[in-house]
Amino acid sequence: xxxxxxxxxxxxxxxxxxxxxxxxxxxxxxxxxxxxxxxxxxxxxxxxxxxxxxxxxxxxxxxxxxxxxxxxxxxxxxxxxxxxxxxxxxxxxxxxxxxxxxxxxxxxxxxxxxxxxxxxxxxxxxxxxxxxxxxxxxxxxxxxxxxxxxxxxxxxxxxxxxxxxxxxxxxxxxxxxxxxxxxxxxxxxxxxxxxxxxxxxxxxxxxxxxxxxxxxxxxxxxxxxxxxxxxxxxxxxxxxxxxxxxxxxxxxxxxxxxxxxxxxxxxxxxxxxxxxxxxxxxxxxxxxxxxxxxxxxxxxxxxxxxxxxxxxxxxxxxxxxxxxxxxxxxxxxxxxxxxxxxxxxxxxxxxxxxxxxxxxxxxxxxxxxxxxxxxxxxxxxxxxxxxxxxxxxxxxxxxxxxxxxxxxxxxxxxxxxxxxxxxxxxxxxxxxxxxxxxxxxxxxxxxxxxxxxxxxxxxxxxxxxxxxxxxxxxxxxxxxxxxxxxxxxxxxxxxx
Amino acid sequence: xxxxxxxxxxxxxxxxxxxxxxxxxxxxxxxxxxxxxxxxxxxxxxxxxxxxxxxxxxxxxxxxxxxxxxxxxxxxxxxxxxxxxxxxxxxxxxxxxxxxxxxxxxxxxxxxxxxxxxxxxxxxxxxxxxxxxxxxxxxxxxxxxxxxxxxxxxxxxxxxxxxxxxxxxxxxxxxxxxxxxxxxxxxxxxxxxxxxxxxxxxxxxxxxxxxxxxxxxxxxxxxxxxxxxxxxxxxxxxxxxxxxxxxxxxxxxxxxxxxxxxxxxxxxxxxxxxxxxxxxxxxxxxxxxxxxxxxxxxxxxxxxxxxxxxxxxxxxxxxxxxxxxxxxxxxxxxxxxxxxxxxxxxxxxxxxxxxxxxxxxxxxxxxxxxxxxxxxxxxxxxxxxxxxxxxxxxxxxxxxxxxxxxxxxxxxxxxxxxxxxxxxxxxxxxxxxxxxxxxxxxxxxxxxxxxxxxxxxxxxxxxxxxxxxxxxxxxxxxxxxxxxxxxxxxxxxxxxxxxxx
Numbered sequence: 003x004x005x006x007x008x009x010x011x012x013x014x015x016x017x018x019x020x021x022x023x024x025x026x027x028x029x030x031x032x033x034x035x036x037x038x039x040x041x042x043x044x045x046x047x048x049x050x051x052x053x054x055x056x057x058x059x060x061x062x063x064x065x066x067x068x069x070x071x072x073x074x075x076x077x078x079x080x081x082x083x084x085x086x087x088x089x090x091x092x093x094x095x096x097x098x099x100x101x102x103x104x105x106x107x108x109x110x111x112x113x114x115x116x117x118x119x120x121x122x123x124x125x126x127x128x129x130x131x132x133x134x135x136x137x138x139x140x141x142x143x144x145x146x147x148x149x150x151x152x153x154x155x156x157x158x159x160x161x162x163x164x165x166x167x168x169x170x171x172x173x174x175x176x177x178x179x180x181x182x183x184x185x186x187x188x189x190x191x192x193x194x195x196x197x198x199x200x201x202x203x204x205x206x207x208x209x210x211x212x213x214x215x216x217x218x219x220x221x222x223x224x225x226x227x228x229x230x231x232x233x234x235x236x237x238x239x240x241x242x243x244x245x246x247x248x249x250x251x252x253x254x255x256x257x258x259x260x261x262x263x264x265x266x267x268x269x270x271x272x273x274x275x276x277x278x279x280x281x282x283x284x285x286x287x288x289x290x291x292x293x294x295x296x297x298x299x300x301x302x303x304x305x306x307x308x309x310x311x312x313x314x315x316x317x318x319x320x321x322x323x324x325x326x327x328x329x330x331x332x333x334x335x336x337x338x339x340x341x342x343x344x345x346x347x348x349x350x351x352x353x354x355x356x357x358x359x360x361x362x363x364x365x366x367x368x369x370x371x372x373x374x375x376x377x378x379x380x381x382x383x384x385x386x387x388x389x390x391x392x393x394x395x396x397x398x399x400x401x402x403x404x405x406x407x408x409x410x411x412x413x414x415x416x417x418x419x420x421x422x423x424x425x426x427x428x429x430x431x432x433x434x435x436x437x438x439x440x441x442x443x444x445x446x447x448x449x450x451x452x453x454x455x456x457x458x459x460x461x462x463x464x465x466x467x468x469x470x471x472x473x474x475x476x477x478x479x480x481x482x483x484x485x486x487x488x489x490x491x492x493x494x495x496x497x498x
Numbered sequence: 499x500x501x502x503x504x505x506x507x508x509x510x511x512x513x514x515x516x517x518x519x520x521x522x523x524x525x526x527x528x529x530x531x532x533x534x535x536x537x538x539x540x541x542x543x544x545x546x547x548x549x550x551x552x553x554x555x556x557x558x559x560x561x562x563x564x565x566x567x568x569x570x571x572x573x574x575x576x577x578x579x580x581x582x583x584x585x586x587x588x589x590x591x592x593x594x595x596x597x598x599x600x601x602x603x604x605x606x607x608x609x610x611x612x613x614x615x616x617x618x619x620x621x622x623x624x625x626x627x628x629x630x631x632x633x634x635x636x637x638x639x640x641x642x643x644x645x646x647x648x649x650x651x652x653x654x655x656x657x658x659x660x661x662x663x664x665x666x667x668x669x670x671x672x673x674x675x676x677x678x679x680x681x682x683x684x685x686x687x688x689x690x691x692x693x694x695x696x697x698x699x700x701x702x703x704x705x706x707x708x709x710x711x712x713x714x715x716x717x718x719x720x721x722x723x724x725x726x727x728x729x730x731x732x733x734x735x736x737x738x739x740x741x742x743x744x745x746x747x748x749x750x751x752x753x754x755x756x757x758x759x760x761x762x763x764x765x766x767x768x769x770x771x772x773x774x775x776x777x778x779x780x781x782x783x784x785x786x787x788x789x790x791x792x793x794x795x796x797x798x799x800x801x802x803x804x805x806x807x808x809x810x811x812x813x814x815x816x817x818x819x820x821x822x823x824x825x826x827x828x829x830x831x832x833x834x835x836x837x838x839x840x841x842x843x844x845x846x847x848x849x850x851x852x853x854x855x856x857x858x859x860x861x862x863x864x865x866x867x868x869x870x871x872x873x874x875x876x877x878x879x880x881x882x883x884x885x886x887x888x889x890x891x892x893x894x895x896x897x898x899x900x901x902x903x904x905x906x907x908x909x910x911x912x913x914x915x916x917x918x919x920x921x922x923x924x925x926x927x928x929x930x931x932x933x934x935x936x937x938x939x940x941x942x943x944x945x946x947x948x949x950x951x952x953x954x955x956x957x958x959x960x961x962x963x964x965x966x967x968x969x970x971x972x973x974x975x976x977x978x979x980x981x982x983x984x985x986x987x988x989x990x991x992x993x994x995x996x997x998x999x
Contacts, residue, residue, distance in 0.1 A: 085556070098556065322589050325599065325600035325601055326599045326600055344657065
């Protein structure tokens with residue numbers, strides 16, 4: 003088997019054993035990228051020399067006897083919303099074209115420290131606003147399963163890169179489903195950790211109270227290894243949780259659901275759900291029962307209000323977070339010809355630099371926070387958020403984990419929802435509640451839909467700081483399904 | 499600048515009653531900024547005390563400065579405020595080039611401290627100023643507008659921004675409206691800011707230098723016709739950069755508003771700018787179309803929930819507050835309220851206290867600081883504390899006088915020497931040869947010489963007109979160039995002329 007088809011855990015072990023060098027592994031992936039990128043367009047920035055230089059440093063560190071983590075020498079692709087001190091960071095926006103941060107995000111810095119090698123920066127919906135990666139200012143990314151379809155979003159570059167074997171691991175951010183939904187529609191694993199479990203420092207903010215860095219991988223254990231490598235308390239992020247967290251790697255290795263109580267969220271079915279998605283979902287619920295889990299139906303009526311609440315809270319925070327892009331200190335500057343005031347230059351720059359979806363959300367948020375509307379919109383949405391959190395808490399008194407389809411449909415065709423924001427927003431129907439409540443949730447592959455032969459994802463939701471349960475259930479499902487399929491779901495994907 | 503008419507102050511007060519409000523910003527003297535680790539040193543080269551967070555680089559995050567939170571709570575406690583059990587920072591959203599994030603992290607409806615008061619004395623009468631809130635926020639950068647006539651952004655050729663100040667912790671102290679000050683409104687405003695400044699100093703939370711902007715004051719004034727109970731429209735005057743300006747700004751705004759109202763006009767709710775040179779205010783930004791700051795709780799920071807026991811500890815550990823200290827010192831020094839107030843107004847209390855601590859009798863310490871030194875400070879237009887002389891040096895001078903080594907006249911010369919940089923008092927005495935003449939032989943010779951040269955006066959004394967000895971003493975002092983001990987000279991003169999007192 004070629005290096006690019008190995009798991010991250012396997013690559014880490016081979017490198018640690020000295021059987022293969024980090025440089026060789028990086029080269030294999032860079033070669034694969036050269037071959038796949040013309041079709042996929044997962045990456046915004048690739049710099050072969052920088053990557054190989056990093057790999058050489060890791061090889062030297064290992065040769066000198068330095069003890070690094072289990073992923074030392076393994077390559078990773080970063081969503082281009084994490085600051086990297088040696089590569090541009092643009093959030094897929096024209097307004098940050100070419101910007102090079104003077105610092106690393108905590109996530110990228112910790113992974114660098116653990117010896118992971120950066121393959122490049124991946125495409126996304128501009129400022130992580132979207133569910134298809136079509137809102138990137140630098141072109142759409144294509145789904146490796148079907149090049150006419152989207153890879154999900156906003157972390158679509160990261161999901162496509164891993165699904166296309168361009169990278170064994172990648173990072174993403176999940177604000178309303180931006181890791182889980184792309185993982186689901188590309189047939190890979192994507193995890194949204196507990197809010198505060200992974201640092202937001204150096205992550206270009208979309209909605210501060212929701213943004214959560216998380217891992218992508220082709221299997222559950224790899225995702226756990228990556229999450230463990232970048233997680234943990236960060237004094238640079240006030241909202242980072244300073245508490246011991248259960249080992250997700252150990253949970254991923256446990257892969258046992260016997261005796262666990264699993265709740266099926268009643269509200270996540272019916273109209274708008276693709277039959278093939280529901281069919282695979284129901285099969286996997288039966289599978290969980292057959293593995294010894296006790297499955298019950300759980301009703302969470304407030305989840306129906308999550309989507310509108312989200313589309314008030316997230317735009318409100320983004321309208322403020324994106325105010326800093328004003329042409330004064332960095333990024334694009336338009337109209338500074340000596341005749342215009344600072345205010346005019348700011349306005350011209352923002353008009354030219356932001357794409358239509360970003361502008362739509364800034365305007366929505368500005369309106370929702372306006373004096374006289376605050377209570378009716380932002381204030382009300384925060385109350386809904388509290389109700390949803392309580393409903394989760396009540397549900398987790400009854401069950402250890404909740405399950406649902408990750409997203410109501412399989413990957414949709416490029417362009418299909420581009421002019422219909424509401425249809426686009428519905429892709430995150432099942433994922434948003436966990437962002438509002440801040441709890442952990444993962445998407446793992448559970449088969450292909452009969453109608454279109456495209457991947458379907460299972461979402462497993464666990465309480466705040468219950469990330470280990472997501473991995474435990476996810477690993478059990480993965481183990482059972484892979485033995486049924488005779489390999490990973492991606493082995494069924496068409497060749498590029 | 500359009501000149502507006504003003505009504506004479508007395509007439510304005512005959513017809514209208516003022517209502518005041520004061521918003522004071524205090525830059526805390528913390529080592530590092532409010533939300534990042536950058537230094538806060540004043541006067542550093544532009545944009546050298548900055549980092550990703552205070553420059554609002556993409557991805558940077560704030561973390562709150564614990565010392566600033568503690569200082570704010572101590573300020574609140576000193577102002578008799580309640581301390582919030584749980585409160586949050588809020589974002590105040592507006593675009594301005596000197597504010598890197600284009601929002602300011604401040605506090606909105608959940609201030610850290612609220613509902614307090616500060617008692618001050620004006621003209622010997624107690625006045626209670628009620629405090630609405632004390633909250634914590636971050637300062638903005640500093641814009642310099644180059645070109646144009648006004649130094650303001652409109653009409654400037656270009657502007658430059660220094661972000662060193664961006665993110666320095668700023669405490670905002672807001673009073674409730676202050677009615678009933680009547681004619682004393684300007685004095686009340688000044689006394690309030692003076693007292694606040696002393697409280698900040700005694701707490702050690704800020705260097706409160708108005709000229710450096712570490713204490714800034716916005717003055718709100720409205721007028722209502724005598725007999726009315728409905729408050730008028732208020733204006734907010736900014737750029738008030740000294741205690742004297744606080745007083746002048748209130749006075750000039752009362753005079754201006756009275757003229758507008760008397761002429762049938764209406765007061766526009768607006769920001770006005772105070773001008774030191776003319777002592778008047780000019781119109782700034784109109785606040786009638788209230789700017790919508792779209793406040794919402796800051797999601798990047800966790801709520802502040804001060805532990806009650808800790809707050810109680812902070813309260814117990816507060817230093818003696820200035821007003822309490824003044825009462826104690828007045829009793830210790832045996833001064834009248836008027837004398838004490840004069841010292842307070844002259845910012846002399848701490849200096850006198852330090853001089854006393856250095857060994858001087860209180861009366862002497864006060865005499866020098868409020869007399870000769872106040873005069874010198876006034877002449878040079880500087881504050882007493884800025885004079886190049888220390889309380890210990892004053893104490894040494896009083897000691898030299900008490901021992902008889904100097905008289906008052908010589909002491910003044912010593913002070914002059916110290917102020918001129920000639921060294922410590924003893925060095926000045928040495929260099930200028932100012933030691934009093936107490937060599938009996940030398941003095942006796944001078945007395946003989948003066949008696950011989952003033953036969954008329956000497957005869958008058960001999961004939962019993964003892965008062966005429968004054969002229970002879972004057973002659974001795976003149977002949978000794980002021981270095982004689984006048985009392986001893988008088989004794990010698992009378993003795994030599996065979997007369998007794």
